[in-house]
Amino acid sequence: MEIETLKEIWVATNQEECQASSDPDILNMLHAKSGGLIARMKQNLLFELIMVIVIFSGVAFYYFTAFSGRLSQVAWAYILLALVFVVYYYHKNKLLKEMQCITCRVKSNLQMQVLKLEQYIRLYLVAGTLMVPILMILFFVLFMVRHWWPGLSQMHLNSSLFSTMAYFLIMIGLTVLTWYINKWYLNFLYGRHIKNLKSVYEEMNEDETEL
Amino acid sequence: MAQDQSQQRFLQLISENSGIIQKVCRLYGHSGEDRQDLFQEIIIQIWKAFPQFRSESKLSTWMYRIALNTAISNLRKRQRSPKIAELDVAPLLSAEHYDHEKEEKRQLLYEAISRLSELEKAIVMLYLEEKSYEEMEEILGISQGNLRVKINRIKEKLRKNIHFQFQPIASPVEKLVTVEKNKDISYE
Numbered sequence: 278m279e280i281e282t283l284k285e286i287w288v289a290t291n292q293e294e295c296q297a298s299s300d301p302d303i304l305n306m307l308h309a310k311s312g313g314l315i316a317r318m319k320q321n322l323l324f325e326l327i328m329v330i331v332i333f334s335g336v337a338f339y340y341f342t343a344f345s346g347r348l349s350q351v352a353w354a355y356i357l358l359a360l361v362f363v364v365y366y367y368h369k370n371k372l373l374k375e376m377q378c379i380t381c382r383v384k385s386n387l388q389m390q391v392l393k394l395e396q397y398i399r400l401y402l403v404a405g406t407l408m409v410p411i412l413m414i415l416f417f418v419l420f421m422v423r424h425w426w427p428g429l430s431q432m433h434l435n436s437s438l439f440s441t442m443a444y445f446l447i448m449i450g451l452t453v454l455t456w457y458i459n460k461w462y463l464n465f466l467y468g469r470h471i472k473n474l475k476s477v478y479e480e481m482n483e484d485e486t487e488l
Numbered sequence: 489m490a491q492d493q494s495q496q497r498f499l500q501l502i503s504e505n506s507g508i509i510q511k512v513c514r515l516y517g518h519s520g521e522d523r524q525d526l527f528q529e530i531i532i533q534i535w536k537a538f539p540q541f542r543s544e545s546k547l548s549t550w551m552y553r554i555a556l557n558t559a560i561s562n563l564r565k566r567q568r569s570p571k572i573a574e575l576d577v578a579p580l581l582s583a584e585h586y587d588h589e590k591e592e593k594r595q596l597l598y599e600a601i602s603r604l605s606e607l608e609k610a611i612v613m614l615y616l617e618e619k620s621y622e623e624m625e626e627i628l629g630i631s632q633g634n635l636r637v638k639i640n641r642i643k644e645k646l647r648k649n650i651h652f653q654f655q656p657i658a659s660p661v662e663k664l665v666t667v668e669k670n671k672d673i674s675y676e
Binding site for chain 1: 495498499502503525527528529531532533535536537540541550553554556557558560561562590593594597600605606607610616617618626627628629630631634637638646650
């Protein structure tokens with residue numbers, strides 16, 4: 278069978294099959310949520326933001342009111358963390374907004390999507406990993422301020438040196454572990470997708486250099 | 489009021505061009521449900537982009553871009569199936585339209601296309617739709633020279649795919665006859 282014959286079959290097939298969908302069905306679709314990857318990523322991110330604000334506000338409120346307000350520094354630490362998360366959310370959301378140009382040419386849309394998705398993954402990996410040492414250092418400082426610095430004796434200093442070193446070693450270990458867990462998780466979430474997009478993009482460029 | 493008018497214009501646009509969306513769904517959807525999801529997703533994306541549509545580019549070019557961008561961007565969600573072409577084609581046709589020979593050729597065409605890569609599917613669709621190289625470049629962003637090279641390669645692949653599918657499988661009796669014939673030849 279020749280290619281021209283295929284063309285005839287194609288035209289005939291589509292003339293028969295392409296009936297317009299009914300208007301009410303189309304209108305219903307307009308009210309449905311997008312099931313696309315980027316839309317789902319946006320929804321997840323918003324959910325994450327809401328959860329962080331609700332939980333961190335609750336914890337902050339608890340530390341402001343409990344223990345006669347003596348642990349208010351902890352509450353402020355949580356507020357600070359929530360603010361850092363808002364900045365993180367802003368950057369991630371910005372990347373998601375820039376990730377797709379649905380009306381652009383397929384090649385430029387793919388290029389943009391791969392680039393922005395890689396930036397998104399890098400931000401996720403770096404922020405997700407840095408969160409561990411930042412949190413641990415923050416709570417270490419808070420602990421020092423409350424318990425050790427007032428009336429710190431030489432004996433205390435000697436005994437605390439070992440525990441401080443152990444604390445920081447644990448912190449480094451946890452940071453390295455978090456890095457690998459995050460890397461595995463990100464690869465699990467987006468690895469295949471990014472590979473698919475890259476392979477289509479590379480195929481588009483395949484013969485471009487030879488021409 | 490403005491919303492209603494916009495919706496009416498949108499519905500008209502879709503009813504006049506739903507063929508574009510259906511063709512993309514047929515090529516990129518791997519099951520009935522999958523095609524339905526993709527169809528809905530493309531409709532949502534067109535609706536979102538609709539207010540920004542200016543008649544600077546051809547309407548069909550604009551719709552092909554959205555449909556293909558949506559289909560290719562969502563590749564992850566759908567599982568690849570080797571039997572893509574054996575989809576429910578027949579039920580789509582009314583009894584009076586059903587023609588076995590045509591149906592066989594149709595299956596053959598879709599099976600051959602289903603063996604192509606995601607990009608090749610897009611190119612072959614535009615080629616079969618008799619789009620000019622200029623318009624194909626406008627949709628895909630691939631240079632016309634590169635498109636020519638790729639189309640020649642795809643034609644060759646399709647020829648091979650179709651030839652492979654047409655290879656008749658010999659029945660056991662036919663095989664036996666062939667063996668016996670060969671024996672006779674060797675005795676001579």
